[in-house]
Amino acid sequence: MQLVFATNNLNKLKEVQSLIPEHIKLLSLKDIGCFEDVPETQLTIKGNAIQKVDYIKEHYGYDCFADDTGLEVESLNGEPGIFSARYAGEQRDAIDNMDKLLHNLENKPNRNAQFKTVIALHLNGKLETFTGICKGKITTTKHGNKGFGYDPIFKADGYTKTFAEISLEEKNRIGHRGKTVRFLVNFLNSI
Structure with missing residues (x-):
């Protein structure tokens, strides 16, 4: 089986490739000649994931999947949410994003947050979606140098280290x- 993973984020691609079974050949957007920015203009994480796979299927014809992920902070009414990648501006800089989030959380005792990922899959003319959530807390300072995005300031519930550690x-x-x-x-293995 061959599937396009509709992302330009090399960190995400590496992370997902390590989870996909070997019998599924994963193609990147670069592999199919897609170098434009795939639109993400919906108002929900799920909407953005669906919009991405619809775009690839319509313009390139491949069976594909795409994810959209947002960090949702309870005391900030779900911010940054769908704006997680560009929270501090269109430059999409992880350090700027973390600094803005830490600033916005100053003097807020509730640091509960969750990462939410939705994957949309276009396969054999059908659309499926899958959702995963990881609950945790935002730290007061950055820790660790692994991972990407908000990983240095997110600790999953029950853990003493950030995702970047x-x-x-x-x-x-x-x-x-x-x-x-x-x-x-699991879905792909069941069909």
């Missing part, structure tokens, strides 16, 4: 994207 294998085992990809793989 644990191995990719452990992050995939407990994290939002890993959970969602396992739902996808």
